[in-house]
Amino acid sequence: MDADFTHIGELGTLTMPEALWDRAKTISAVIAPLSMQVVVGGAAVQAAALALGISRRQVYVLIKRHRDGSGLLTDLAPGRSSGGKGTARLSGEVEDLVREIVRKQFLTRQKRTLAAVYRDIAAACRARQLPVPARNTVERRIWALNPVEVGRRRGGPNAVRPLQSAGDEVPVIDTILEQVQIDHTVIDVIIVDERERQPIGRPYLTVAIDVYSRAIVGMIVTLEAPSAVSVGLCLAHAGTDKRPWLERLGLEAQWPMSGKPRQLYLDNASEFKSEALRRGCEQHGIKLAYRPPGRPHYGGIVERVIGTAMQQVHELPGTTFSNPVERGRYDSDRKATLTLRELEKWMTLAVTNYHGTVHSTLGQTPTGRWREGMDVTGLPAVASNPTAFLVDFLPVVRRTLTRTGFVIDHVHYFSNVLKPWISRRDTLEPFLIRRDPRDISRIWVLEPDEDHYVEVPYRTMANPSVSLWEHKHALARLHERGVAQVDEVMLFRTIEQMREITATASKTTKRMRRDAERRNIATTAPSGPPVPLQPPGFSEEQTLDTESAVAQVPRFDQIEQW
Template sequence: MATEIRRIAEQGVLTLPDVAWEQARQRMDVVGPLAALDFVGHQAADDAAHSLGLSRRQVYVLIRRARQGSGLVTDFARGQSSGGKGKGRLSEPVELIIRDLLQKRFLTRQKRSLAALYREIIQACKAQKLRVPARNTVALRVASLDPRKVVRSRGGQDDARDLQGVGGLPPEVTAPLEQVQIDHTVIDLIIVDERDRQPIGRPYLTIAIDVFTRCVPGMVVTLEAPSAVSAGLCLAHAACDKRPSLERLDVEMNWPMSGKPKLLYLDNAAEFKSEALRRGCEQHGIQLSYRPPGLPHFGGVVERIIGTAMQMIHELPGTRFSNPNQRGKYDSDGMAALTLRELERWLTLAIGAYHGSVHGTLLQPPAALWADAVARSGTPAIVTHATAFLVDFLPVIRRALTRTGFVIDHIHYYADALKPWIARRGSLPAFLIRRDPRDISRIWILEPEEQHYLEIPYRTLSHPAITLWEQRQALASLRQLGREQVDEAALFRMIRQMRDIVDTAQHTTRKARRDQERRQHLKTQSPSGKLAPPVTDVPDAQTEGQPAAMPFGQIEEW
């Protein structure tokens, strides 16, 4: 009997007030049956939340607590820790061992790992016949240490300098789109061109993730290396309605996570510190913040979702795996099967599956948390003019106005709207110009007085739309031919010849096939010549009949 009373006391029954006990019992009656199920859907969780006066997220927390507990009423009690708020539930001798070994074995220049520290704690507890704490408990003790002290003790004062003034912790986030992280990666997959379905190499992924809800509001897959344009395209995709891009990919799913971020949290790559991104964010009231150098965990949310996505990519035909040892004798080129657009469709479906899966940290699907947060705080502001928004993030050029318009890289641009400014060109400073490297058939100039953008096309409208890399290739070819002076006509003749070679070749090289794919988006222009909105394109018949995306599964255990 004494043993039973001691056990009950340890569980906190004798210390629970009557009101708290009754509340815990009601929670057990409602949530207990749900905890016994393998899967708890939204409707069941909502019903339980309504009857208990809780949120859906709190119900999922109680479910997890019940599954990890002993089937007791106190598993559902608030503040069930006997140590009180902010205190641990370990006995004082165990706490003393942990504190002592943290100081003497972990906070040293030898930089022992958490696993090594935990092994020593196990040995010390067993030697004193004490209950061994869980590894997660020790990990929480390490995480609660002052990051500046940890870095200073394990790496020295110089290593800790970057943490001074930033508190050693990533910014706290309390609402959707309050902080969005964006990052790039090369995808471990060989893709094929759409015409001959021959391998053309690996594409790049730029992805944005909302830190509060862990939802993915934006994604871009390109053949271009990461740049300011990649960041701008991803941001435009995140801020705009997803329905046009879903229709282009022939994907039927709900992707409501859209809106302008309040803050972009980025690493220190050059493309994230470009004038284009800085000016665009200033224009739209988006703050820019950068993770401290040498502290990759500050961007861990986006990096973890990228890592999980790449693990899934390894199951697709044509994967390159993460290293040559994993790849072995697997013929990535020979097995390649997906085009750029098919890969984008697959990733879109995978993101949809991820949004609907219970998150290991949130204990509910990211989509559910997004919906709850939007219901409380309102729908975020969604950008309705995608092209105009993207223009604000395009690379910046400055040029003086001439009597025939603007000349950029040997190409002339002119529109009648420039006439009033041409007459005053001598007194005007250089114009700020935006240009999309994917289509340089038009530029956007910032009108000096009204401060809005004017779209200026080629002066010679018969010229075809080209990409910046085509222009540079043609210019390099003309230089090789000994052309000291390059004019616009010669430049476009060279581009036409280069395109003819690629289009008519029986066996094109991988580079030529890749270059041809880079021009695919130029075919999406409307008859009026207006640039198609970002991530909006015509449907691709080749995407039909593709296998469904694999689920993201357990993603980003944060």
């Protein structure tokens, strides 16, 4: 049973309290630049010590920890104590006194030192015959304060005002992956299902573009509506080596643009503001920035690329064009021929063609520009473990551990790795669990002791892999029948019945075909030799090798000046 889970050796991102997480961000902002220097001067160490309110020795310890670590924010997190059971060990009266004196003595323009504030706290405790807290305990209380609030009270509004570009000029980007923009769109083409080759509707595209080189570093084509998961999948695609993915598609195309962005530039859609996305980006040193309201030229680069891609999509069979007037009497459903996987291949070949096309603004190809950037910055940081990287961006649920494992939405999960925690489950807080909505047959559980993820499968291994949307449809079906008490056996029996109806129906609706295709994509891994992509206009008997297939793909048009 031990082989049923995977140990993910990356620190968790959601276990820290918010205040402690903010403190880690403050430390990282000071220590990370110093750790990149070959020699750190005494003046720089002294300035860092003053900025963080710690000793010079602690600064050197943090620099070494950052250099020896994996480049994650949690490498610099202050040490955490269980405090008995995760609670403060100071009495309520002492906590109130510490809080009051910190507010009156530390959070002022006088900028009193931590040592002076601690002396006042100790004197006040003795005067009231209360136990004097240790100095490091007071330090932790101060470190837990919101750094923005601390900066505002001690230095004024200008001390915490974020850097902004002057006027309406978009900030200049100087190197690759300095800024990556992500956006979604619905693709203007009807696709067909793999089984019956009947239309199932329009898919969605999520794309990430490197602003410096105009290269596309990440792309996801899916039947799922845009969500925080779409963003996480696109980031995982951008931050990992694409060669294994290209092999699974059966393509020999070159797509060398990969790496973790330093800044992610987004619009203000709700899926771009999830807790999982924010913490995941902070964990991997990715800064989040949002487009200022009312300034459409911010973030316009990714939108222009998407618009150009859609113009090329209009040449595919089954296109819906941009509007009904442009479509005219063209029957998009009847002309549709491409499956989702074939469209993904087509988009991939179109992207690789675009990378080799001279860009009108750059005066060179995105590939050439990317290589120039690499000559300056070196090889970009690529996620070594794609699964662990993706897990950091998946949605989160929290559950208490039971004798039989975890129960999430009537589904049981268990692995032998849980046994040491089951024996002391009454002393543990609810576990943080991440779940991929595309396939809920496994979950990733954050260890309470080591902050590593472990993979935990279904308790009943015979249950089929299902997606979260299929699971919800089955629950809705049971509730429609008036079933008040839903159990796991009943739930999966309903899912199987729904699948049989879809599979055996002589004529299915577009929605049923679409749901069946979503299920196949979510639960079926590619196997066997890949089927070569047949571009539009070719009969089923005709196939092309990779080079000729690339030649048949329409290139992205010359992109207008941005």
